Amino acid sequence: MARALRKNPLRWWERLYLLAHLLTIDLAHLCLNLVTCVGLAALRRIPIRHYFKVAYNRFALARLSPREIQHLSPSTATIYRQWIACTRSAAQSRIASGHATPDDQYILDHLIPHEHVLSDGESSILWVGDRRRASKFVLFFHGGGYIAPMQDGHLEWCLRSYLLFSRARRRQGQHVAVAVLQYTLAPEARYPVQLAQAADALAYLLLDLGVRPRDLVIGGDSAGGNLASQIMSHLLHPHPDAREIALPHGERIAGVFAVSPWVSARTDDRSMADNALIDMLSPGIMEKVNRELLGNHDQYNAEKKRGCGWAMPADVDTGAWYKGLGKFLERLYVTVGTQEVFRDQSLVLAEGIRRTNPDIDVMLEERWDEAHDFILLEGGRKEDGSATRRMRRWVEGVFW
Numbered sequence: 295m296a297r298a299l300r301k302n303p304l305r306w307w308e309r310l311y312l313l314a315h316l317l318t319i320d321l322a323h324l325c326l327n328l329v330t331c332v333g334l335a336a337l338r339r340i341p342i343r344h345y346f347k348v349a350y351n352r353f354a355l356a357r358l359s360p361r362e363i364q365h366l367s368p369s370t371a372t373i374y375r376q377w378i379a380c381t382r383s384a385a386q387s388r389i390a391s392g393h394a395t396p397d398d399q400y401i402l403d404h405l406i407p408h409e410h411v412l413s414d415g416e417s418s419i420l421w422v423g424d425r426r427r428a429s430k431f432v433l434f435f436h437g438g439g440y441i442a443p444m445q446d447g448h449l450e451w452c453l454r455s456y457l458l459f460s461r462a463r464r465r466q467g468q469h470v471a472v473a474v475l476q477y478t479l480a481p482e483a484r485y486p487v488q489l490a491q492a493a494d495a496l497a498y499l500l501l502d503l504g505v506r507p508r509d510l511v512i513g514g515d516s517a518g519g520n521l522a523s524q525i526m527s528h529l530l531h532p533h534p535d536a537r538e539i540a541l542p543h544g545e546r547i548a549g550v551f552a553v554s555p556w557v558s559a560r561t562d563d564r565s566m567a568d569n570a571l572i573d574m575l576s577p578g579i580m581e582k583v584n585r586e587l588l589g590n591h592d593q594y595n596a597e598k599k600r601g602c603g604w605a606m607p608a609d610v611d612t613g614a615w616y617k618g619l620g621k622f623l624e625r626l627y628v629t630v631g632t633q634e635v636f637r638d639q640s641l642v643l644a645e646g647i648r649r650t651n652p653d654i655d656v657m658l659e660e661r662w663d664e665a666h667d668f669i670l671l672e673g674g675r676k677e678d679g680s681a682t683r684r685m686r687r688w689v690e691g692v693f694w
């Protein structure tokens with residue numbers, strides 16, 4: 295069983311301090327965020343339903359330290375176990391009561407909990423779907439700024455976008471399983487530790503399980519999108535601190551997706567200024583998580599000076615850095631919201647790869663009414679929203 299990664303717990307006086315500031319000044323900040331985010335959405339004539347959650351996430355990321363966030367949140371492995379149990383129980387209850395949906399029996403048959411610890415003894419694969427019956431696979435990296443564990447919305451997204459695709463194809467015996475990587479959070483581990491763990495996960499799928507690259511999609515949201523960009527970089531330019539991945543000759547990974555990817559350490563571009571008050575992220579939040587992931591920035595700065603974009607590919611000549619990626623990848627899907635601070639850096643990532651890799655089918659999608667990571671917010675509400683449906687259509691097009 296995978297370890298529920300949780301280290302450096304809060305001491306008793308730190309817990310008292312956390313409680314005190316949550317009940318006083320932080321409560322005021324939460325109210326201010328609600329007024330600002332929802333009010334700006336209304337002024338921009340955007341549907342406000344998701345912006346209440348945007349405001350809460352903004353409050354948590356801005357006001358809480360990484361250790362406080364990790365203290366208040368269950369670990370990624372714990373979230374996984376709870377979600378599997380609840381999702382299966384709900385399906386069983388609907389079947390027993392005679393109110394089953396068309397997907398409930400499929401959920402019981404294919405949502406099989408399984409955890410596999412990777413070679414470092416810290417990171418692990420958490421399976422969503424039955425890996426034994428699947429013919430197609432997704433390697434999934436969750437977001438959270440590298441400081442927050444996975445949310446159940448990530449798992450709901452995986453279920454709805456990847457497992458519960460076309461019923462006709464499922465009846466034909468075509469199934470998908472998702473390998474969710476539980477990586478070590480910052481500040482316990484910093485770049486490039488997570489890249490090394492992601493490379494181990496990819497090697498496990500390709501070498502130990504025998505998954506063919508053409509049957510594999512890789513991706514994630516926010517920090518998970520950053521990790522997906524690191525894996526693309528690593529395939530083309532092997533990082534010295536991560537296991538090298540050699541694909542079978544002539545084979546390419548079917549696709550990579552990056553939802554609201556964090557691919558730059560800059561906090562001064564146009565979209566940062568435009569959306570600093572409406573998005574769940576802000577320049578101040580990003581300066582904090584940059585420090586947590588990159589530490590004193592020495593390694594990042596040295597790599598950037600050499601034109602190497604492993605950590606943040608939008609901070610170098612992205613097209614030059616990714617030139618030749620078409621030898622390893624068939625399709626790329628980048629989706630971003632007009633109302634989010636990562637808009638500009640996401641466009642740099644997609645357009646840079648498109649410019650120098652005509653053999654990659656690059657799909658760039660910008661949604662005017664969305665801020666950061668709306669597919670995660672849809673997952674948290676257990677709904678097949680627009681972002682979820684768009685992701686499902688893309689992955690079906692990649693696989694079939």
